[in-house]
Amino acid sequence: MTDKRLRIMILDDEPIVCKRLKPALEKHGYDVDTFTDSTEAMNQIQNTAYDIIITDLKMKGIDGMQLLTEAKKKSPTTEVIVITGFATMETARESFHKGVFDFIAKPFKLSEIQEVVSRAEAKIRSR
Amino acid sequence: MWQLAKNLFSAALSRKKGVVDFRQVFEHFQTLLRNHQTAMELIADLGEKSGGDYIFDRKYLSDSVQQLQDLLLHMIKSLNLIASNRYAELYATLDNVFLPIEAELKGRIALQDAPYVVHLTDDLFEAPELLGGKAHRLAQVIQRLRLPVPNGFVVTNKAYHRYLEYNDLADKIHAWVEAWASGEEELERTSVQIRYSILAGIVPPDLFREIQKHAHKAANSWAVRSSAHGEDGELSFAGLHESLLNVLPDQIPEAYKRVLASLYSAESLSYRHQMGVLGEEPAMAVLCQEMIQSRASGVIQTSCVDPLRPDCLTIYASFGLGRTVVEGKGEADTYFVEKYPPHAITMSLVSEKEYEVTSAVGGGEEETHIPQRRQNEPAISEATIQLLAKWGVALERYFKRPQEIEWAEDEKGAAWILQSRDLVLSKSADRPEQDVCDSCASYPVLVRDKGVVAHAGVGSGKVFVIQSNEDMKKFPEGAVLVAKYTAPWLAQVVPSAAAIITERGSAAGHLATIAREFRVPALLNVDDACSILTNGTEITLDTHHRTIYLGRVKELIQYELLQSTVFEESAEFRLLRRLLKRIAPLHLVDPHSPDFTPKGCKSAHDLIRFIHEKAIQELMDLPSFVHRFQGVKIWTLVSEVPIDLKIFDLDDAISPDVEGDKVVIDQVNSPPLQALWTGVSRRDVWSTEPVDLDLRGLMSSLTRNWDAQGQGASASNFNLAVVNKSYLNLHLRLGYHFNLIDVMMDEEPRHNYIYFRFVGGVTDITRRSRRAQLLENILSRYHFNAVTKGDLIVARLLHLPKKEIEHRLQVLGALIGFTRQLDIQLRSDDDIERFVQEFFNRHDQLARSLS
Numbered sequence: 001m002t003d004k005r006l007r008i009m010i011l012d013d014e015p016i017v018c019k020r021l022k023p024a025l026e027k028h029g030y031d032v033d034t035f036t037d038s039t040e041a042m043n044q045i046q047n048t049a050y051d052i053i054i055t056d057l058k059m060k061g062i063d064g065m066q067l068l069t070e071a072k073k074k075s076p077t078t079e080v081i082v083i084t085g086f087a088t089m090e091t092a093r094e095s096f097h098k099g100v101f102d103f104i105a106k107p108f109k110l111s112e113i114q115e116v117v118s119r120a121e122a123k124i125r126s127r
Numbered sequence: 128m129w130q131l132a133k134n135l136f137s138a139a140l141s142r143k144k145g146v147v148d149f150r151q152v153f154e155h156f157q158t159l160l161r162n163h164q165t166a167m168e169l170i171a172d173l174g175e176k177s178g179g180d181y182i183f184d185r186k187y188l189s190d191s192v193q194q195l196q197d198l199l200l201h202m203i204k205s206l207n208l209i210a211s212n213r214y215a216e217l218y219a220t221l222d223n224v225f226l227p228i229e230a231e232l233k234g235r236i237a238l239q240d241a242p243y244v245v246h247l248t249d250d251l252f253e254a255p256e257l258l259g260g261k262a263h264r265l266a267q268v269i270q271r272l273r274l275p276v277p278n279g280f281v282v283t284n285k286a287y288h289r290y291l292e293y294n295d296l297a298d299k300i301h302a303w304v305e306a307w308a309s310g311e312e313e314l315e316r317t318s319v320q321i322r323y324s325i326l327a328g329i330v331p332p333d334l335f336r337e338i339q340k341h342a343h344k345a346a347n348s349w350a351v352r353s354s355a356h357g358e359d360g361e362l363s364f365a366g367l368h369e370s371l372l373n374v375l376p377d378q379i380p381e382a383y384k385r386v387l388a389s390l391y392s393a394e395s396l397s398y399r400h401q402m403g404v405l406g407e408e409p410a411m412a413v414l415c416q417e418m419i420q421s422r423a424s425g426v427i428q429t430s431c432v433d434p435l436r437p438d439c440l441t442i443y444a445s446f447g448l449g450r451t452v453v454e455g456k457g458e459a460d461t462y463f464v465e466k467y468p469p470h471a472i473t474m475s476l477v478s479e480k481e482y483e484v485t486s487a488v489g490g491g492e493e494e495t496h497i498p499q500r501r502q503n504e505p506a507i508s509e510a511t512i513q514l515l516a517k518w519g520v521a522l523e524r525y526f527k528r529p530q531e532i533e534w535a536e537d538e539k540g541a542a543w544i545l546q547s548r549d550l551v552l553s554k555s556a557d558r559p560e561q562d563v564c565d566s567c568a569s570y571p572v573l574v575r576d577k578g579v580v581a582h583a584g585v586g587s588g589k590v591f592v593i594q595s596n597e598d599m600k601k602f603p604e605g606a607v608l609v610a611k612y613t614a615p616w617l618a619q620v621v622p623s624a625a626a627i628i629t630e631r632g633s634a635a636g637h638l639a640t641i642a643r644e645f646r647v648p649a650l651l652n653v654d655d656a657c658s659i660l661t662n663g664t665e666i667t668l669d670t671h672h673r674t675i676y677l678g679r680v681k682e683l684i685q686y687e688l689l690q691s692t693v694f695e696e697s698a699e700f701r702l703l704r705r706l707l708k709r710i711a712p713l714h715l716v717d718p719h720s721p722d723f724t725p726k727g728c729k730s731a732h733d734l735i736r737f738i739h740e741k742a743i744q745e746l747m748d749l750p751s752f753v754h755r756f757q758g759v760k761i762w763t764l765v766s767e768v769p770i771d772l773k774i775f776d777l778d779d780a781i782s783p784d785v786e787g788d789k790v791v792i793d794q795v796n797s798p799p800l801q802a803l804w805t806g807v808s809r810r811d812v813w814s815t816e817p818v819d820l821d822l823r824g825l826m827s828s829l830t831r832n833w834d835a836q837g838q839g840a841s842a843s844n845f846n847l848a849v850v851n852k853s854y855l856n857l858h859l860r861l862g863y864h865f866n867l868i869d870v871m872m873d874e875e876p877r878h879n880y881i882y883f884r885f886v887g888g889v890t891d892i893t894r895r896s897r898r899a900q901l902l903e904n905i906l907s908r909y910h911f912n913a914v915t916k917g918d919l920i921v922a923r924l925l926h927l928p929k930k931e932i933e934h935r936l937q938v939l940g941a942l943i944g945f946t947r948q949l950d951i952q953l954r955s956d957d958d959i960e961r962f963v964q965e966f967f968n969r970h971d972q973l974a975r976s977l978s
Binding site for chain 2: 014016017019020021023024026027028029085106107108109110111113114
């Protein structure tokens with residue numbers, strides 16, 4: 001298990017978030033797929049189980065809450081990290097009872113999200 | 128009766144004037160200070176976000192701008208409450224400053240205000256949209272990297288739109304392109320129609336005059352090149368647009384039209400179609416540069432074509448003008464040169480060069496035969512090769528991508544950069560074979576998870592620890608700058624540094640701003656950096672993981688060069704930098720300058736500065752101030768120091784148990800005032816050599832009593848400290864000079880600052896200016912950012928921990944005493960250094976704490 005690279009999905013309709021996060025996480029040894037369109041991301045999780053999903057909450061079309069509900073249903077062991085602006089912080093807190101691993105407020109530092117991802121990884125690897 | 132009416136009238140008038148009472152004034156003042164603080168932090172935050180360590184989106188930018196605008200609105204309101212609405216004009220100023228900011232946020236670049244022609248050395252304003260890719264990059268090479276680029280000007284995109292408008296072309300072109308895109312018209316015919324109509328147009332007279340003005344100012348002969356937006360950036364239009372060499376000044380308008388027309392060449396149209404950008408309205412800026420009559424020219428590729436030499440760059444060189452190499456028209460010499468100093472040449476291949484392109488008499492170019500004996504000579508010397516290699520590395524470091532650089536060497540042997548664009552690599556080069564994560568793991572780690580990121584990135588080089596001003600001159604190109612503090616004077620070596628690491632400093636400070644401007648990866652606040660990192664050691668800094676590796680981590684450097692996004696080039700970062708340009712710069716430094724007016728406020732920072740200064744001045748406006756003092760508790764400080772100081776306690780610095788109206792310093796629980804007073808009270812500070820001026824007169828002016836009722840107070844000898852537990856605002860008039868110190872000192876370094884302002888004196892302006900220079904000299908050794916203008920010095924310091932602020936306040940205290948009459952003794956410039964030494968000798972303890 002420890003040798004297997006973890007698969008991470010990043011979903012945010014702001015392309016800059018995906019563009020910046022992908023290389024940062026790849027350098028840490030993760031396999032990363034990025035999406036700016038939530039419908040495409042939804043299709044993707046129908047046939048691919050990700051270890052970790054990092055998603056924005058507020059998006060056009062399918063929002064982050066719908067996606068994480070579906071992701072958890074398909075693959076209960078997937079850990080979901082929610083990224084969100086301050087305005088939706090309350091909603092983010094609510095997402096906890098949907099089994100969200102953690103949430104993080106925009107704007108955030110690369111090191112902050114890396115720390116959350118490492119904790120999620122530790123949890124996955126300890127299973 | 129008449130008297131009664133007069134009294135009533137004046138009473139009504141004074142009510143109308145609404146002089147607010149002192150406590151209320153200070154409540155407004157404190158609200159203003161709090162908003163001032165928040166606004167400054169917000170600006171600092173925005174600056175920090177531009178360093179690449181944060182991920183943010185447009186929403187964050189618009190929220191921050193909105194918040195800043197609200198804070199400023201409140202500050203203006205507070206100031207007007209303090210000053211009985213005498214600054215109502217500021218509401219309009221606020222609009223003037225924020226309207227273009229809002230336009231930027233909405234994606235409407237304020238093109239309507241843009242000029243038709245700009246010089247390459249004009250302020251960049253982060254607007255490749257205006258200058259086009261090529262010219263924008265060259266402007267950066269000149270202004271940031273300071274490499275030699277032929278002088279020139281840019282006919283902007285705004286001019287392009289003007290040209291279309293004047294000739295009524297925009298709609299026609301749009302229709303023709305539409306017709307082709309929908310298959311109704313052939314490519315060739317479309318291209319010919321559009322190009323013909325552009326060439327048949329007339330350069331509008333206003334634009335024509337602007338172009339002529341610049342064209343006749345300098346060179347006799349110009350290179351006129353395309354600089355389309357997007358060119359040399361993510362899309363490579365290499366070779367698709369027209370470039371004309373050796374154009375005479377009078378021929379420039381015609382050449383300009385030819386370059387514009389090339390935007391619609393068949394190749395260019397189909398390229399834009401393929402890249403999916405046909406729908407976007409193109410625009411063409413045109414770059415005109417002084418022609419370099421080159422004896423040799425060529426190309427540098429900072430990535431090696433030979434996979435066996437990954438640490439090398441490639442230089443191609445040929446005789447004559449650049450077309451030979453760029454367009455592959457003839458044989459060129461090829462050199463592989465190591466990327467790292469001393470740039471050893473690992474392979475050189477000198478080829479037989481039969482032809483060269485040269486400037487033709489009367490304009491244009493011609494191909495000439497190279498005499499037999501020269502054909503096998505190398506086109507350039509070894510020294511030039513190494514110089515070009517050094518430039519190539521600097522350009523790649525700045526643009527963070529492998530570069531393709533056109534260069535030329537003139538008849539005198541001087542080398543020039545003609546352009547620098549991202550090198551398009553084959554797809555296979557994109558994917559490193561080994562995993563970067565595994566590769567990094569094999570290098571020893573010197574520092575992990577320490578420090579704050581001022582500018583994100585990866586940088587590698589040999590450590591160079593800077594301890595003093597003298598070290599700066601020895602700083603080698605491409606070294607890693609390591610220092611204890613982020614002193615402002617370090618700024619001058621930033622452009623040559625591969626990375627910056629300091630023990631102290633904040634991502635909101637001055638050096639951080641400079642690092643961002645020059646795109647140098649910087650990690651600050653790394654404990655013990657100066658002892659862990661020793662001179663000459665080769666290291667690699669990776670700010671993304673706040674890690675410093677021993678050695679050159681080639682895999683990481685390569686990975687960075689090939690990753691998908693250079694954050695500095697992304698739309699969000701460029702937008703942020705454009706916003707910051709309208710928000711962060713401070714132009715209003717000198718409150719006595721004639722520009723220190725609401726109209727003079729060009730940025731949000733100017734506004735903040737103006738409001739802050741005026742609020743302080745309002746409090747110091749003595750006639751109304753004294754009036755306001757009625758009924759307000761003012762304390763007199765009892766001390767051996769010959770400064771008659773009054774204290775106004777904002778809240779709870781002085782215990783309610785204290786009786787009477789006199790206090791000693793221990794009873795004033797204001798750590799910043801106490802720290803300053805410790806410095807002022809040093810026994811030796813008040814005993815400079817006796818001055819041959821009327822000392823008694825001076826002392827009497829210093830110690831003259833001040834009446835709390837306001838009777839007998841005079842504007843010239845008023846010393847007041849407004850304090851609370853973390854704040855000090857001190858106005859001193861000692862003899863003939865005026866000294867203002869404004870300090871915030873609490874547990875959170877981000878809140879802390881010292882503002883020091885000193886002006887005046889008893890002697891002539893020359894001596895007073897010497898004193899200002901002496902203060903500048905001493906203060907900059909304590910890492911103040913000090914600016915002098917005549918006898919005025921303004922010094923600032925930001926974001927240091929409480930202990931260090933405290934220490935510097937002691938220094939300021941000592942300086943107040945030391946310099947009080949010193950201008951008299953500064954008879955020559957040499958005296959400045961002598962008294963600087965004298966100061967440090969007397970205060971050897973302070974001097975020691977410098978090291």
